[in-house]
Amino acid sequence: xxIRDRVSTMQVxxxxxxxxxxxxxxxxxxxNQINLQEIQQTMKQFARNTEEMDVKMELMGTAAExxxxxxxxxxxxxxxxxxxxxxxxxxxxxAVPLTKSKAKxxxxxxxxxxxxxx
Numbered sequence: 001x002x003i004r005d006r007v008s009t010m011q012v013x014x015x016x017x018x019x020x021x022x023x024x025x026x027x028x029x030x031x032n033q034i035n036l037q038e039i040q041q042t043m044k045q046f047a048r049n050t051e052e053m054d055v056k057m058e059l060m061g062t063a064a065e066x067x068x069x070x071x072x073x074x075x076x077x078x079x080x081x082x083x084x085x086x087x088x089x090x091x092x093x094x095a096v097p098l099t100k101s102k103a104k105x106x107x108x109x110x111x112x113x114x115x116x117x118x
Contacts, residue, residue, distance in 0.1 A: 080090055088095040 083090055083095050
């Protein structure tokens, strides 16, 4: 039994060696086909382009935020002026009637403005 087990083990090892030889040959062929310097240059270029794109995206985002903030402030001021002229005010994004004290203040200011224009 001991000899039979050894023979069986040797056959398995021979099959493993043959498989490893085939894998090694395949790896050598793959290595010969790959141009490592070209891959490194491509990866460096990709990293540069990615970084450049990130910087541009950040700049565009900042510019859009800056531009959007001014537009929103101007639009809100215009809405408040228009609503004030018709007796409404903007509260929480909704137009509601002006309170009496605010309406009086606006009426008083409008009278003062008309007097100054004369």
